[in-house]
Amino acid sequence: MTSIVKPRIDKHLRRNQLGLTVRDYEGVMSTLCAGCGHDSVTAAFVQAFHEMNLEPHRAAKVSGIGCSSKTTAYFLGQSSGINSVHGRMPSVATGAAAVNPDLYYIGVSGDGDSLSIGIGQFAHAIRRNLNMLYCIENNGVYGLTKGQFSASADIGTKAKYGEVNEQPPIDPVLLALSLGATFVARGFSGDKKQLVPLMKAALAHKGFALIDIVSPCVTFNDHKGSTKSYAHTYEYYHPVIHADFVPEEAEITAEYQDGGAITVPMHHGGNVTLRKLGRDYDPRDRDQAFHLLRTREGSEVLTGLLYIDETKPDMGDMNRLPDEPLNVMDYSKLCPGSAKLAEVMKGYS
Amino acid sequence: MTSIVKPRIDKHLRRNQLGLTVRDYEGVMSTLCAGCGHDSVTAAFVQAFHEMNLEPHRAAKVSGIGCSSKTTAYFLGQSSGINSVHGRMPSVATGAAAVNPDLYYIGVSGDGDSLSIGIGQFAHAIRRNLNMLYCIENNGVYGLTKGQFSASADIGTKAKYGEVNEQPPIDPVLLALSLGATFVARGFSGDKKQLVPLMKAALAHKGFALIDIVSPCVTFNDHKGSTKSYAHTYEYYHPVIHADFVPEEAEITAEYQDGGAITVPMHHGGNVTLRKLGRDYDPRDRDQAFHLLRTREGSEVLTGLLYIDETKPDMGDMNRLPDEPLNVMDYSKLCPGSAKLAEVMKGYS
Amino acid sequence: MNAVTGTSARTRVNDFVIKIANVNGTGSASANGLLMKAIFRMGIPVVGKNLFPSNIQGLPTWYEIRVTGDGWTGRSGEVDIMVAMNLESYARDLKDVSPGGVLIYDSTWPRPSLLSRDDVTVLGIPLARMCNENFANARTRVLMKNMAYVGVVAALTGVDMAVIQTLVEEMFGAKPKLIPPNMQAVEMGYNYAKEHFTQPLAFKLEALDKTSDCIMIDGNTAAALGCVYAGASFGAWYPITPSTSLMDGFKSFCEQLRVDPETGKNNYCIIQAEDELSAIGMVIGASWNGARAFTPTSGPGISLMSEFIGFAYYSEVPAVLFDVQRVGPSTGMPTRTQQGDILLAAYASHGDTKHIVLFPANPKECFDFAVEAFDLAERFQTPVFVLSDLDIGMNDWMTPKLEWDDSRRPDRGKVYHAADLEKIEKFYRYLDVDGDGIPYRTIPGEHPKGAYFTRGSGHTKYGGYTEDSAAYQDVLDRILQKWKNAATKVPGPEIVRCGKPTRIAILTVGGCDGAAKEAIARLNAEDDLDIDYLRVRAFPFHPEIENFIANYDTVFVLEQNRDAQLRTLLVTETTARKDQLVSILDYAGMPANPHLIVDRVREHIASQG
Amino acid sequence: MNAVTGTSARTRVNDFVIKIANVNGTGSASANGLLMKAIFRMGIPVVGKNLFPSNIQGLPTWYEIRVTGDGWTGRSGEVDIMVAMNLESYARDLKDVSPGGVLIYDSTWPRPSLLSRDDVTVLGIPLARMCNENFANARTRVLMKNMAYVGVVAALTGVDMAVIQTLVEEMFGAKPKLIPPNMQAVEMGYNYAKEHFTQPLAFKLEALDKTSDCIMIDGNTAAALGCVYAGASFGAWYPITPSTSLMDGFKSFCEQLRVDPETGKNNYCIIQAEDELSAIGMVIGASWNGARAFTPTSGPGISLMSEFIGFAYYSEVPAVLFDVQRVGPSTGMPTRTQQGDILLAAYASHGDTKHIVLFPANPKECFDFAVEAFDLAERFQTPVFVLSDLDIGMNDWMTPKLEWDDSRRPDRGKVYHAADLEKIEKFYRYLDVDGDGIPYRTIPGEHPKGAYFTRGSGHTKYGGYTEDSAAYQDVLDRILQKWKNAATKVPGPEIVRCGKPTRIAILTVGGCDGAAKEAIARLNAEDDLDIDYLRVRAFPFHPEIENFIANYDTVFVLEQNRDAQLRTLLVTETTARKDQLVSILDYAGMPANPHLIVDRVREHIASQG
Ligand SMILES: Cc1ncc(C[n+]2csc(CCOP(=O)(O)OP(=O)(O)O)c2C)c(N)n1
Ligand SMILES: Cc1ncc(C[n+]2csc(CCOP(=O)(O)OP(=O)(O)O)c2C)c(N)n1
Ligand code: SF4
Ligand code: SF4
Ligand SMILES: [Mg+2]
Numbered sequence A, B: 001m002t003s004i005v006k007p008r009i010d011k012h013l014r015r016n017q018l019g020l021t022v023r024d025y026e027g028v029m030s031t032l033c034a035g036c037g038h039d040s041v042t043a044a045f046v047q048a049f050h051e052m053n054l055e056p057h058r059a060a061k062v063s064g065i066g067c068s069s070k071t072t073a074y075f076l077g078q079s080s081g082i083n084s085v086h087g088r089m090p091s092v093a094t095g096a097a098a099v100n101p102d103l104y105y106i107g108v109s110g111d112g113d114s115l116s117i118g119i120g121q122f123a124h125a126i127r128r129n130l131n132m133l134y135c136i137e138n139n140g141v142y143g144l145t146k147g148q149f150s151a152s153a154d155i156g157t158k159a160k161y162g163e164v165n166e167q168p169p170i171d172p173v174l175l176a177l178s179l180g181a182t183f184v185a186r187g188f189s190g191d192k193k194q195l196v197p198l199m200k201a202a203l204a205h206k207g208f209a210l211i212d213i214v215s216p217c218v219t220f221n222d223h224k225g226s227t228k229s230y231a232h233t234y235e236y237y238h239p240v241i242h243a244d245f246v247p248e249e250a251e252i253t254a255e256y257q258d259g260g261a262i263t264v265p266m267h268h269g270g271n272v273t274l275r276k277l278g279r280d281y282d283p284r285d286r287d288q289a290f291h292l293l294r295t296r297e298g299s300e301v302l303t304g305l306l307y308i309d310e311t312k313p314d315m316g317d318m319n320r321l322p323d324e325p326l327n328v329m330d331y332s333k334l335c336p337g338s339a340k341l342a343e344v345m346k347g348y349s
Numbered sequence C, D: 001m002n003a004v005t006g007t008s009a010r011t012r013v014n015d016f017v018i019k020i021a022n023v024n025g026t027g028s029a030s031a032n033g034l035l036m037k038a039i040f041r042m043g044i045p046v047v048g049k050n051l052f053p054s055n056i057q058g059l060p061t062w063y064e065i066r067v068t069g070d071g072w073t074g075r076s077g078e079v080d081i082m083v084a085m086n087l088e089s090y091a092r093d094l095k096d097v098s099p100g101g102v103l104i105y106d107s108t109w110p111r112p113s114l115l116s117r118d119d120v121t122v123l124g125i126p127l128a129r130m131c132n133e134n135f136a137n138a139r140t141r142v143l144m145k146n147m148a149y150v151g152v153v154a155a156l157t158g159v160d161m162a163v164i165q166t167l168v169e170e171m172f173g174a175k176p177k178l179i180p181p182n183m184q185a186v187e188m189g190y191n192y193a194k195e196h197f198t199q200p201l202a203f204k205l206e207a208l209d210k211t212s213d214c215i216m217i218d219g220n221t222a223a224a225l226g227c228v229y230a231g232a233s234f235g236a237w238y239p240i241t242p243s244t245s246l247m248d249g250f251k252s253f254c255e256q257l258r259v260d261p262e263t264g265k266n267n268y269c270i271i272q273a274e275d276e277l278s279a280i281g282m283v284i285g286a287s288w289n290g291a292r293a294f295t296p297t298s299g300p301g302i303s304l305m306s307e308f309i310g311f312a313y314y315s316e317v318p319a320v321l322f323d324v325q326r327v328g329p330s331t332g333m334p335t336r337t338q339q340g341d342i343l344l345a346a347y348a349s350h351g352d353t354k355h356i357v358l359f360p361a362n363p364k365e366c367f368d369f370a371v372e373a374f375d376l377a378e379r380f381q382t383p384v385f386v387l388s389d390l391d392i393g394m395n396d397w398m399t400p401k402l403e404w405d406d407s408r409r410p411d412r413g414k415v416y417h418a419a420d421l422e423k424i425e426k427f428y429r430y431l432d433v434d435g436d437g438i439p440y441r442t443i444p445g446e447h448p449k450g451a452y453f454t455r456g457s458g459h460t461k462y463g464g465y466t467e468d469s470a471a472y473q474d475v476l477d478r479i480l481q482k483w484k485n486a487a488t489k490v491p492g493p494e495i496v497r498c499g500k501p502t503r504i505a506i507l508t509v510g511g512c513d514g515a516a517k518e519a520i521a522r523l524n525a526e527d528d529l530d531i532d533y534l535r536v537r538a539f540p541f542h543p544e545i546e547n548f549i550a551n552y553d554t555v556f557v558l559e560q561n562r563d564a565q566l567r568t569l570l571v572t573e574t575t576a577r578k579d580q581l582v583s584i585l586d587y588a589g590m591p592a593n594p595h596l597i598v599d600r601v602r603e604h605i606a607s608q609g
């Protein structure tokens, strides 16, 4: 509710390089259910942006419709945002990013929004390697319309009122991989320690960065029998690769050098470090990513940065966009003038 | 053109078990360009249906919009057909199949129709394991709208007028596999010998049977530099598994027993036999299918039946549809009558 | 002990409004429904409106119960008893109470001292404290607070506790363990009120016998039953408020009434589509194949279905669409009501398209028109819209019991079955054999001779593809003729004449019905105006509508949208003169109430001198 | 040797129609264009209509060249010289020739003997044989046959061969090797005709000087140029006939005029979207971010965009949509023309929505209105439609040269940039600061103070989420007011008064312009009728339109759709009386011609006694 003013007690909060505290990265008060996973994701966003020293107004928030999509109002209150129509956020983001590639595009969607009505736009945004951070707050249900199965519900999942899902789920991670996505990760709203660094790495990525976040719906899909519940996710949770962004100026610390960290230099500067957790797995190898995912099917919730490719051209490159964003380009560069028109007219005389 | 009457010289044509010749499986005259791959696919359909002894009026043809989608008028002239709107054939097929699972649903689509505007419906028809034969006549372009790149155009493909595609292609075969499709094949309009048996096997499959058919567009995408041209396809063409349908009554002949053929018993009777061509590969193993596809990427056009799973419930099973199709079910079974209504009313008094 | 001191002198019996302000997600809806049902069971007519937010938990929500011994069916617009359970909306809630009214609040915590009104009786009851003392579990405490205020209201207005007991027993039939604590909570509130408030309220209930032939049902549930009885065997949908409960209803009735007892198989198929484009595509596929099929949705869904709607129109495939309207444009206010899709439904899709639209006014008509819609869709081989709205669809209305005539058979329209096909020489799908604009269709797969090809591209009357002007136009003209012919086959208008000669009428549509009738009565009683009444029930307009309009100088057209959409249709599709039709527009999202109508009529009449 | 014997006594100079019947995919369009251009270069006004099938190769296609020394801009409807190259359509083609006309056919093969008419001169020329004898390659033979009939027509009507030579040279500028064989083919036909046909035809060309300030251009190309000059930097689209060439044009102009010469980077971005829903979403995203953005499409695309159009309307994001209309409903006839999306464009999307629509009548207006559309969209912060059609968009029209005023600057509407934001205390997105209904917007990312949240759900004038009736209605009412205020800012109507007092007028829209004006001239000349003329150029209707209508008893409303959509808008949105507005509907898919108009006017006048 915008009508509720949040208390601001931020005197003792840590300030980042811009002199801002986490409060400066918050938005209006959440209207989600108490305990909703999405609120934890919002908190992770706030922390990640703060740690990344993002100038709030240099971000643009895009979303569709759903409880998840509502959350863009709950963080980055000093950024512009657009809450579009159901399932069509990627297209809005595409147009926005095309004319101003300099902003950070933060997309928030739900499993209904991205995998049912919006799967086409989701797929094609991946194909264009649209430079954005795209989070699916995945709870296996349609929260806002009160608990229908979504396309990510696993076979055998029980709905709150007893129905059992028989259709195979669409796994956004596998789908994104098969569509050639360049940054594919999975997180869990319950593990901010993993999620925040993932978000930072995704922000640093040039291209489409997907984070599929298991984010339980406490109201409609957190009961026994739901594979997207907190309990189930904790039980089968398996972090594979820890990824974090290390800014240019910072040294890669010992923490990362342990366990044979891999360093991926990022296009816009800085590095993403990758630390293996338990498996021998290189997320720069698409074959291995496929292999890992198809062998895990159903048995584990694999999380972490599962695949990264920093070498691919993004949408801006493929469209040879100029350095000066089109949205502020002076009219003199856009209008060829009367003399040119007269020349063009010759071809039609 | 429906106005052109085809000459019918069918005296000496072979008759199938129903006493029908291939002529009985043809439709109106094609209006496609001379040499269009789609016409060869039409011819393969005619042969496959004839060989399968399909009663023509027991098939229902569904399609979207495009040169490819037009072809449902060019075969099975004695079947009903519905040429719907662009990209939305799967939904029409879903509704039709739900109320009468007894017909054979033959869907024809294009790469534009299925992978751009229609990718959402395509994905969800797979997820529902809709019982149909779904062919994508894949030419890498929008034929009917005169040659724009489609989403299946490979990176580096040159358009007729010079433009080079930079976006990664969507491979319907990989996509279908990652969405859990139960019958995934690739064919080539130029190889009827492979295609006809594939179509027969697909018809026998209970569930969603995808055949992605490379079907060159001679007018807009058959030049040098196009990876969907005849020349390119012939060069990189690689049949992996030969599949054919063998009716119940027939014996598995020696031809199939050579080379270690695998026999898959089909739900509605008969068997599909799988013969390996050159590679050690079992198309009943989804892992292997993924592995093969991701390692081939770009270098070969792998064809044949790449994956089959005859054990999964189809849409009818998942919805517990009755044996008697809903479209002919007597009203007495549908209307509960006044006494039941009076009972129901009690709950609202 | 507080003494109740009403500022109103006279006691109002069976004619007042109770409004409950709460926080959503606290389970208040079922307590509120219980209270309303109890009054209904006392034989007193009621009108209930649930005003809920587009959110799952934590935002303000209201429930209005109008007690109307006279049996009005609209919202009153007044608030006589306010149960103000939500601190956040407390100030507004207090403001909304009509002078002389009562406000009940939870006195566990001090109430904002500044907020108070001299003309309102304020009663505090420590509901939370009582619940905390009596119940252990946190969720139970929240739920029981709701039951407790039911008890308070029961005590103050005179709800029969025996009726409440019965209702609680019915409510928890499946979980009888829950009956005692719930009754305990009700009684707690009841006893507290009885003990602490001595003087009677100005608002009293007295049992009547006016509801025994009636039920309380919402329009979506009634429409769902209509689909079952119409013999619809296929439904596809994508969830969207406020249409979701229609498919939920269909599903649960089918599970109850349509599962084959022997095989356990379903004599129906419901598919949750991936979006609305797909839902309507499935309906078209199923209809094309000969089943009765429908999809429920709301405005955004209709926008998304537009392309397919034009396809069904032009290729003449039956389809039934329920549009349970909500406030637009765009996402708008998904939990508020409006009649903003009238024009869209009438002309949906690009190119020349005109559709059949039915406008139910209450749950009973939702049932009847659902049944009717399938007949019309198949008879005219075209999409048919049932245009309901959130108010009709999601609120419980008192309505006569739904009945079924077992001799009724569906009108499947013109279908050549196998036997018919045997008899004719050749079948052409789009031929106007009977001269009524309606061609014959066949069921795919039924007979070789019936095979045909359906397309949304240009076709001749024989069904072949064409780009020929005359052949194209021939088919398009016939389709228009067919639509025009439907005018006398759709439900005619409801007309209520005041019985005296008059030059003024009110014309309306859908759920404005009750408010309009009440306004007419008030204008008659207070202003001595004689006003006739017509309610449009379908499009194309029945000829009676234009005949009716012709008799008046002024026809007030009351509708719930900004742009006078019904008036636009009347002007376009009837002989009515524009100067006859005076708009009354009420589009702020609330169910219609008579105040605005009365005011507008008075203003207009005054302006005319 | 055949002797040409015209049945018509007098020779018609610069006033006849040549129609070429061919098979598509044979390259005839460029030969036909060449012939038309040659006549145009002779200073003689022409009207060209390409009537092509929805197919790539093998179906009948026609090309009509109307030679009109008087400079009429519509189709004539007559055929004086038919070049019948397609055996399949031969019978129809012969039938279509006007009495006294000429038919030219390929006499290589015998022509169907039964088909012949006494009142038509039939000339056979062995085109295929000559080509086979002179050219080796199969494709070349086909192409050269086309050039050969150009030569035949040139010889028979008097096209200047020097002009043809120049045009062929221009045509194959990039491939000069192709010039000689093409000229050889033309001359082959020319010489054959000169040698074999002695008597002159009744139809003759004589050079004039009426085209030197003009160009031949199609509306899509002109609109594309308009987008370039308006400073549009973003376009998204999904291919659909007949709008595809608009984006093709924009792309090639941008490649030519908008690539930075230093960096090689594009000062534009064009995205081929995966469908129309995505295309409009991208346009909205780009516009929201402050760029000028557009999408070209046709009817099915508008249907699919409906949901997003309502979003842009309600959240007040500018967007420019070109709807190049084709024949509906549904897929309809994609290569035929119609004005069937007028109502859809005016009110697209669910809920209460009203849009700004511009109606160009020719390529010049496509250019002008494209430029105008961006100004209006940004000024009023709303979607603006440019409603063209296949006839305007894809046919080459003679039109005055397009010109550009270098002092013209785009009107970006009300935007608070960084400096403005520094000055104000707080920015609210939807506040009516100036009382004109138009709020200020900001460019996301430009300044911290300008940040705001855009949504399609209920919002207050401050931009916050709301479910409050009054706050919602406040915004919705302002948006309507804003739209109404646009009426005087959109292009006003074109009005042509006959100069005499009269009670009759013709009112029309778009490409019917030429046919209407010609019909008025004919009705004046032949029936002595005085008729005034108005052409609507935009919606909301400029007040001049209703003032104009008020002066007549009868205003014929001419439009190309079945359902009188423009008339519906006039009745709904002006004070016009219904009995004043008499529809003339021409919706069979062909560009308008004066015959039907003349007939209908006569019929109506006769029916009035
Ligand atoms: C066109 C359209 N159809 C349907 C809806 C109703 N609707 C709103 S949100 C939603 C699903 C949301 O599910 P998800 O994206 O998973 O978000 P969650 O609420 O679970 O976070 C639906 C169906 C809508 N807003 N628009
Ligand atoms: C809604 C809509 N948008 C666009 C079109 C135009 N259109 C017709 S076919 C087609 C693409 C066809 O491509 P594909 O499916 O690959 O078929 P092909 O012609 O290549 O066989 C398009 C864009 C349409 N008919 N409908
Ligand atoms: S309904 Fe579910 S997803 Fe929505 S806010 Fe509540 S817990 Fe979260
Ligand atoms: S354009 Fe291409 S796809 Fe279409 S008919 Fe011709 S060859 Fe086939
Ligand atoms: Mg969800």
Ligand SMILES: [Mg+2]
Binding pocket: B066, B110, B111, B112, B137, B138, B139, B140, B141, B142, B143, B150
């Ligand atoms: Mg294609």
